[in-house]
Amino acid sequence: MALRGLLRLGEVAVRVLDMGEAREHYGKRMGLHEVMTDAAGQVYFKAWDEHDHHCLVLREADSSGMDYFAFKVFDDATLDELEPKIRAFGLQVERIAAGVYPKSGRRLQFMLPSGHLMQLYAHKEQIGNSLGVRNPGVLPDEGVIRGFRINRLDHALLGGVNIDESARLFREVFGFDLSERLIDAEGGQSLALFLSCSTKPHDIAFVLQPTPGRFHHVSFLLESESDVIHAADLIGKYRIPVDVGPNRHGVTRGMTIYFFDPSGNRNEVFSGGYVHYPDTPTLTWDTTELGHATFAQDNVVRESFLTVLTG
Ligand SMILES: [Fe+2]
Structure with missing residues (x-):
């Protein structure tokens, strides 16, 4: 099949106990790129070879674990098609307006039977992988691939x-x-x-x-x-x-x-x-x-x- 529908795991939101230590770990040591801090103090990271704005959101909290995970879908029509099917499966679906999650279009949110909060979104601001999209070449500038060299x-x-x-x-x-x-x-x-x-x-x-x-x-x-x-x-x-x-x-x-x-x-x-x-x-x-x-x-x-x- 051509890849349509759900495309990939696009975002994971992780709770950390100390944001300073987490920044050091995910940013300086692992080498993810810190792209934003929001008004609530959540810190956003991307890996170098992703075009979307971010893939990891860290929130400081009293307990570790995951707040939610989100898959990117192909387009808005996919969200429209999936919403009634998720409801028919038996799950309650919450609609989240565009912009509630930074850099993101509207989202659907629901709780999986396993107890995990899942979201779907079709749009996220794309900031590129630093190579551009015309004659992009193969290697970014020195320092873009760093730390653990995460793609x-x-x-x-x-x-x-x-x-x-x-x-x-x-x-x-x-x-x-x-x-x-x-x-x-x-x-x-x-x-x-x-x-x-x-x-x-x-x-x-x-x-x-x-x-x-x-x-x-x-x-x-x-x-x-x-x-x-x-x-x-x-x-x-x-x-x-x-x-x-x-x-x-x-x-x-x-x-x-x-x-x-x-x-x-x-x-x-x-x-x-x-x-x-x-x-x-x-x-x-x-x-x-x-x-x-x-x-x-x-x-x-x-x-x-x-x-x-x-x-
Ligand atoms: Fe694994």
């Missing part, structure tokens, strides 16, 4: 209840494919579901948790696997807490590293993974191979990776 926001993994229902919304209403799933080998229960609206192995994923609305991680794409090692070197240099050092996921086959921001929110940077097409069969992993499914280079099941979430 763009890629996906998020959310923990919650009723993940089968959240996945059903994405499949039946939003047209996503179930690219991979992890199930309990004995009962067959869904433990983690990976969903794609593109040729990526996943654009959003859910992991079963006893409580709704948890945040497992937000993930950013790097250009190469050597950049994963470069990021790991900087993580060590800056004494950033590591959850899982460089390794390869069985699920999605991405080369990954997991670490925590100063507020305890998990971040991932990764590179690689296979190409997903709409006719690619759903890949199923079960708990007899939990180690290989999660970290395929050493097959070690990591308790912290499975149990530490924020929100």
